[in-house]
Amino acid sequence: MKFRANLWIGATCFALVVAGGVFAPWLAHTDPVMDANLMNAEVPPGSEFWFGTDAQGRDIYSRVLHGARISLTVGIVSQLINTCIGVALGLSAAYWGGWWDDFVNGLTNMMLAIPSLIFALAIMAILQPGLTSLLIALGLTNWSFTCRLTRAATLSVKQLGYVEAARSLGYGTFRIMFTQILPNIAGPIIVIGTLGMGGAVLAEASLSFLGLGIRPPFPSWGSMLSDARDQISTAPWISIFPGLAIFLTVLGLNLLGDGLRDILDPHSQTRKA
């Protein structure tokens, strides 16, 4: 196997971010909430405050680290829920067909068609802001894309020789689904899944922007970014660092997703040539 640059760069980026979140309490210089000292408001990055301070005088470096915990949880957990729902529905619909397929199709079309931000907004408003509500709101509203893709891919793979062969060998339905079909269609699903994690982090930003995100004053990257939009020209560092954190995470996830795709793709060995 050749050295896969994308996989390793991606894994490194992501691991860095995860480590930042996990070890935040030890790495952070100050408490992200309580150490708001207005005398230090909007200090540019320097030796005392590595990433500068925000309008309330809080250390952005510490807030970005603590924000990683919330943003990563939101991104990973909600996207995991989405992917599970989407794959389960898409796979079963394509495989079984019939009324179940029609039903899943209808449900997917409905979910795809409703603007997901508005849907999430309504759920957040009902459940009250907070991390759990956020996970539910974002986890239930973005599975349709995965579902559509899974279904389409399954349909095209279903007819192929190896699935037919597995069926004729008497493999059970679930065995065929998970050992024969899923690995062969995992590529696009992983791509969508990794992109979706970034999407979830951003969706959280939009919800914070509308006042229905994470419970302030706890930091999440999205809320830090949306809070700082008026200072974009006067104190750009307040938004640059959470923005970079999002960028690093999304980039890492994408590279990682691509690398995984190449491994999971059973035909990828041909590319050695």
Place this chain on the structure above:
Amino acid sequence: MLKKLAFTTALTFAAFTLQAQAQEPRRGGTIRFTAPYGASFVSNDSHVSNQIQDEIYGYALHGMLYKWDAKNGKPVLDIAESVQVSADGKTYTYKLRDNALFHNGRKLTSDDVIWSYTRIMDGSKNYPGARYVARIAGATDVQKGQAKEISGLKKIDDSSFSMTLTDKADPGYFLFQAQTAILPAKEAQAAGFFDKPIGLGPFKFVEHVPGSRMAFERWDKYYLTGKPYADKLVISPMGEAAARDVAFRNKEVDVSILGSTQYVAYKADPNLSKGILEVAEVFTRNMGMNPTFKPFSDKRVRQAINHAIDSELIIKRLVRDKAYRASSWLPLSSPAFDKDAKPYAFDPEKAKKLLAEAGYPDGFEFEWTATPNESWGVPIVEATIPMLAKVGIKVKVKPVETSALGGVVVGGDFQAYIWSNTSGPDTLTALKCFHSSTPRSSCNYTTFKNPAYDKLIDDASNEADATKQLDLLKKANALLQEEAPVWFFNYNKAVLAYQPWLHGLQPNSTELALQRYEELWVDTTSPAAK
């Protein structure tokens, strides 16, 4: 001292505008105005909305019975030329202007006024202006469907009518808003009227692209001869402060309301700083405390909160001096404002002592409902959290959407909230909000109840002598400070940036974004001067 200084600064800026007006106004050109409060204009019918955003276009299109005289801080007659008040102060007889013409050239008659007010009281429609017109005798009967006509409105002849109020009040304070606009009675009932509405205002309606702009052109037969000056007026709703900033710097718009971040940036810029108009608005930013939450039922706890938060520092560093420190409820522009009253001092030790006396030596935890608003929302709360923590009070933030806050507060579903509430222009109306007979749903949000306060307000209501009334109101305001139903945070300083070619802006303390467009004019340096 600081406050006085700030107040003087505001006056200086106002004087600066007056000076600019001394030049000879130029006719022609286009005024490119912005409506800064988020939403798009509701419709072309000014009666359906009570939002400032819609008042902003209403001032161009419509004439009202009164208009706000920003320079003298009081209402003056708009479409009427004279008024006579009866001895009991309840009946007003108006003589309408001879030269007030609707945009189709038809002369205004008293039927139009009566029809417009009757329309607002339509019980099946619930127009927001009903809240003001309801103060005319018999208006609520129309609302309830018990009468077809408002009994307190009597036509005398085509150009005069009388209006009887339910109680003694100056109707100028509530009949100057565009939600009480005078529409042409006959024309307005025709189908499709609101596709291209007409009114009595200085500008004629040209088009409305919903969500993007409303365009007007000069009404040549406006009752003030020679006005308006500009040929055209375009108003664009632009809620996002940063987007407005770009459009303003790019010279695509002539005015922009500034937030605190931009206020600092504009003041520091040698060019932009020349075009800043500041005014002390009649809004009081505050944290309302619910007395049904046990700790807040104790006056000492409420005072402790006022002592524990370093409001001065927050105003200076976070609000960036785009506000004036509040001592009590009434704002700087109120005649009953006490210049010598000292605001609660920042004194954590005293706060701790008060808390201990009230039985909370270790503090307590409360839930604070807040919207994302930068001047009276979560960002402010976040700055107070460490300050309150120092005296042992823990804050749990409960974020809500801006549009849901009103419902939460009126429903009493809060321990504390942070909001910006109107505290003028009429002082008595503002202070009545703390009278125990005012329900929470009207504006007594903290269900404040204090017999001494009630008495002061009742006496003031019945006092005929203006000086004595003012004295009573001052006392009420001082009592309010002592009782501290809210954390008195600040009074808003509204800031409007304007391009060097725009002249005639008025320091309107009721709302700076509301300008009388007939006074505005652009000189030849405007990119839209032609």
Place this chain on the structure above:
Amino acid sequence: MLPYVFRRLLQAIPILLAVAALIFVLFSVIPGNFATSQMADGRSNIDAATIARMNEQFGLNDPLPLRFAKYVGGLATFDLGDSFRTRQPVINLIGERLWPSLQLALAAMAFAIVIGVPLGFLAALKPGGWLDMLSMVFAVSGLSLPMFWLGLLLMYAFALTLNWFPSFGYGDGDPRYIVLPAIALGVSPLALLARTARAAVLEVMHADFVRTARAKGASAYRVMRWHVARNALVIVLTTLGLQFGSVLGQAVVVEKLFAWPGLGSLLVDSVTWRDIPAVQGCILTIVLFFLVVNIAVDVLCAVVDPRIKYS
């Protein structure tokens, strides 16, 4: 093909009804209502009696099933009800906003296709190569910026600094006005298109029929042009169709920022004021468009790839 299209259109009806029901339920349990939302500015107190009257006027006191039945009854005659906020028929409000909204969506999608699809194909030519990495970083940058941020950056760069385009407004057919909002809106589907196109091409490249074609000695160029392009196009088209709906929905932020008179800003205002009929109308319109576009996409797929058959 025609019966298939007809069947799909029929299927759209229960979807629309289900969406209507879902929105109905959501907005009846959401905190706040039209009457109380009018107090948000802190100066417009509305007393309890008025709130009660308004709720009565708008039928908000009726039981939910009754309200829904009334609404569906109206739908049958293309009556979307009257907006609480503007007191006008919702269908008129939507009519005013539809064309600008479609203009923006189409411009954004055009931008996304013209840049995104070639980018994806190029990236797939040499997976892991510098072009692949570069296109990835480009795509990810687009995805990792919230739309309001991207819009603001575009404004600062192209309106304020370079002065190439106006920073806001509709401009009545002046094409310069649509450029910045279309880019802001198009970047996210662009990234997604580039990424799916890349994945799709790679997927197809290893399919048996392509390998057969290669084994037969077809040049790489020909393989790319015929087999891969045609098959990848199906996946790209599907992505496009799916993105179209979300572009209409996501236009919310961009329209607000650039004062663009589309459905998105109407939707957000309506949600803010709890104007239920208008929210319903906007969402149903977006859903309807989405469904129609996707039926069209499916038909197109069958044209592009004759192996796809619909019964």
